[in-house]
Amino acid sequence: MQNGDETPIRNLVAEHRNSLDLVKGYPSHYRYIAEKRFLLIKEFEALMKREANRANAKRRKMKLLEAFCEEKKIGAKTFSMHMRLEREGGIEALVPKRGKKKGKNLKGALDEYLETSREPTPVFPIQPKKDMLQQELDKQAVQYGEHFEKVSEYPDSKRIIAEKRFLLIKEFEVFLQNETSHSGLARRKMKLLEAFCEEKEISAKTLYRHMRLEREGGIEALVPKWGMRKGRRKCSGLILPIIKRIAQPGRGIKWLHKEVSKDCLLLGIEAPGYHTVRRICAEEGLFDQLRKKKAPEQQDIKPISLNSKKTIDKKIPRRYRIPAPQWLRVPTRRAFNLAMYKYSLVTPFLNPELTRKDKTRMIAEITEREHHPSLGVTLRISRQALANYIHLVKEHGCEGLFRKEGAYYSRQHKNFIWPTFKIDMGDPLGALLQLRHAIDQGPDVAPDVKEVSLRFMDQCLAKLDGHPVHRYKQLSLYRPLTDQEKTRLKQYKWGSNKNQRAKAKALFMADEHHIMPEIALATDRSPKTIYRWFRLFKNRGIDFIETKPNRAKYDAEMRERRDRIVKILHTKPSDYDINKTEWVLEDIAKVYEIKYGMKFSTTVIRRAIKDAKYSWKRAKRVLTSPDPEFREKTKKVLETLRNLKHNEAFFFIDEGGPYAVKKYGGQSFTQKGTVKTYPQFQTKKGSVTFIGALDAIKNQVILFFSKSKDTEAVIAIIKVLFYKYHEMENLYLTWDAASWHSSKKLQKFLNVLNSKEDSPGIKVVPLPKQSQFLNVIEAVFSGMKRAVIFNSDYGSDYEMKVAIVRHFRERNEYFKANPKRAGKKIWDQQNFDLDKLESGLYKRM
Structure with missing residues (x-):
């Protein structure tokens, strides 16, 4: 400046x-x-x-x-x-x-x-030492004299701090008022408070707390409280009798503090803190007495009820308490470590925001490696096992991962034992003997409790007469099995069908008068299912075993679901008020639920779409022409090209350029880390325009440079072709629908050439409008541009022309040595379909 x-x-x-x-x-x-x-x-x-x-x-x-x-x-x-x-x-x-x-x-x-600057002049107005805001605060200091008198009795150190806090609060209120008056848009109060505190170099939370204290108690609430809690409390003499009166053995300091606080509230005395009560108890020798537990008396011992919630020790963590059975289980250390390790693996899968891709990756990582939950333990987890762990945690929490069999014990809780019994279905009441043995061998059971319990167990066992299974009736079929039926049942029993084996085994065991627990255990089926088999045997005989499942209803439902989904796919999402142009699986499932009242997952929708043989495919862009005679003109060009005689020639004609003589960009091999550049705006050194003709049979290019694209250039190239192919009978020319290709001057010139005797006839076969993809010479010009135009920097138009001529000369020499027709698919009569011309197909013509 x-x-x-x-x-x-x-x-x-x-x-x-x-x-x-x-x-x-x-x-x-x-x-x-x-x-x-x-x-x-x-x-x-x-x-x-x-x-x-x-x-x-x-x-x-x-x-x-x-x-x-x-x-x-x-x-x-x-x-x-x-x-x-x-x-x-x-x-x-x-x-x-x-x-x-x-x-x-x-x-x-x-x-x-x-x-x-020689004479420094401030760009902005310099603020005075005391601005308008400070002057306003000076006036308010006089105004709030009555408030300052309330704290005049406090020490100077505390009074000055209280006045300073009070003035800061009033200064912020003035600041807030000025902000509201000057700004058209009211800002949030917290943002203003943060800006004010940043300017004053104080904490925003502290100022906010002081404002709350000032609203509740005035300026006196702003007096600092430090220095009041040092040394011994003055109320110790009043609190000590209350503590001695309330203290009871085994209750603890926490309970004593609550009871003392209640009494102080009733007496109107300031309640002491927890640490104060603890200090007084330690000084008076009450600390050890409060921590002692109450000595048990003989009359306090009562039989333990397993169904009572009071039997659960409060010291046992709640997450280890299992609701069924109602007695508490405490796992062994090995089971605890294994469960905790499994829980650490399952915890990431409980995140509802976890994507399917992340879940698949995490499952692969867990199942592929070995796990070492504790020293000397090696564990491999399958996908099914991991799925079971996740299900158990979701249903039962962390407790679901602990083993449900084996002995559980704890050295910390000696008043309880936690055995787990395996009940034999053939003799279920035999578990009472295991229970009696557990009570008899329990080392910590009180003698009177053990005596009463064992006497009761002996009375129960005596009533069973040594045969506890008599409670289950022996089953029998409504009629005995015949020899022919037994022969067929043996075939089913040793067959490969699992359900047929179970049914045959159930009928054999019922015919032999087994009890229901034995049959259910042998067939691995529920009693309800077994009784249903017996009813079917009564109504239909053993033919019910060969009953095949009827899938007709299931297949009909699948077809109906598939047809409904396909019907939704044939509509637009906007018809269902969905702001999309294409269907996705989630939207299809949502619309299906709204329309048909049935909810399916995206996996079911995807499977139904796949069964209907629908798949995701990208639409192909095809080249079209607005010419109403597109099919007729294209067919004429192809028939003329494919029916040429040996003394006839066919030429694709088109103009190239104008190409400006300047520096061009393009693709090239470049070292990593470097980028080739070329200027966007350049001074042109000239331009090059030419017209070319491509012989469809010999694949030779005839070139003629011109100043512009017009009728004169077309007449010039026709003259070159006329004299070069003078021995031919007919010359067929095809070009696009440019205006100068159909000018009157050109038509007159062609009529003059065709009127001459002993000269080739020149016939024009025009292409349809906007059908450059059918002109094969377009691909030849594209290859020339990649070869000599891109990445070029010619000094003049002459240098560019020399490069273009050399390119086409080398191309003509190559195809003279290797004869090949121009184009590819344009010669294929069977596979060339006029209705399916893809984008860019002209490069392969």
Whole structure:
């Protein structure tokens, strides 16, 4: 910034004084930055007006912006962002947000200007030592004299702190009031509080707490409380009798503190804290007495009820308590470590935001490696086992992973034993003997409890007469099995069908008068199922075993579901108020549920779509022509080309260019880390335009350079072909629907050539409109451009012409040595379909 710019900046400040006043309510450093940004924007706008008046032609705005930013030493992108913010929200939008100070430091530009100027003149108005806000606070200090008198009796150290806190609160209220009056858009109170505290260098949480205390208790609540909890409490003499009266052995300090607090509340005494009660008990020798447990007496011993919730020790963690059976199980250390390790593997799968891809990856990682839950234990987890762990945790929590068999014990709880019994279905009541043995061998069972329990167990066992299975009746069929039926049942029993084996085994055992638990255990079926088999045997005989499942209903449901999904696919998502143009699986499932009242997963929808032989395919873009005679013209070109005689020639004709002589870009081998560049705007060194003809049979290119694409160029190439192929009987020419290809001058010239005797006849077979993909010479010109135009930087048009001529000469020599017709699919009479011409097919014509 030069010294001559002082007057314009003063004018800008005076001109935009009203706008600068809008940010007076903000903190000083925020207001300073906003004003500086605003004046820089106005200075740039003035520069744009002067530049537009001086320059004959308008210069680009970005160039002026870059030059201005380079002079002011600020970032162009940052300055452009500030201009956009100023257009949308005025000068208030330029106030920096807390914690976001991006771009160059604009204060450096002002400091540099002040140092270099002879007569330093501030760009922004310098604030006095006491601004309007401080003067207002001075007035309020006199106004709040009555409040200050309330804390005059406190020590000076505490009084000064309370007054300082009170004045800060009132200063923030004035700040909030000014912000509301100056800004058109009210800001949030918390943001203003954070900005105010940042300026005052205090904590926002502390000021917020002081404001709450001042609202509840006035200035007296702001007096600090430090220094009041040092040394011994003065209330110890009042609290000690209460503590001695309430203290009971085995209750503990926590219970004593609660009871003392209740009594102090009733007596109107300030309740002591937990640590105070603990200190008093330690000083008076009550601490050890409170921690002693109450000695058990003989009359307190009662028989333990297994169904009572009081038998569960409160010290046992709740997560290890199993609701059924009701007695508590505490796992062994090995079982505990194994369960905890399994739980650590299952925990990530409980996240509802886990995607299917992440879940598949995690399952693969767990199943592929070996696991070592504890020292000397190696474990491999299958996918099914991992799925079972996840199901158990979801159903029963962490307890579901503990083993449900074997002995559980705990050394910490000696009043309980936790045995697990295996009940034999053939003799289920025999488990009572195991229970009696467990009670008899229990080392910690009280003698009187053991005596009463064993006497009761002996009475129960005596009533069973040694045959506990008599409670189950022996089963029998409604009629005995015949020899023929037994022969067939033996075949079923040793067959490969699992259900038939189970049915035959159940009938044999019922005929032999076995009990239901034995049959259920042997067939692995429920009693309900077995009784149903017996009813079927009564109604239909053993033929019910060969009953095959009827899939007709299931297949009909599958077809109906598939047809409904296909019907939905044939509609548009917009018909169901879905803002999409293509169906996805989730939307199909949602629409199916709404329309038919049945909910299916995306997997079921995907399977039904696959069964209907639908799949995701990208639409292919095909080339079309607006010519109404497209099919007739194309068919004529193909028939003429495929029915050529040995003394006839067919030529594809088209123009190339104009190609500007300049530096071109393109693909090339480039070293890693480097990028080849070429200028966007260049001065042309000339241009090259030519017209070419491609012999369809010999695959030779005839080239003629011209100044433009017009009828004269077409007549010139026809003359070349006429004299070069003078011995031919007919010359067929095909080209696109350019205007000069059908001009009157060209038609007149062709009529003159055809009127000559002993000369080839020239016949034109035009292509349809916008059907350049049928012109094979287009692909030849494309190859030429890749070879000699891309990545080129010719000095003149002559050098480019030499390169183009050399390219076509080498191409003609190659096809002379290797004869081949021009084009590929255009010669295929069977597979060339006019209705399915794909995009870019002309390159393979």
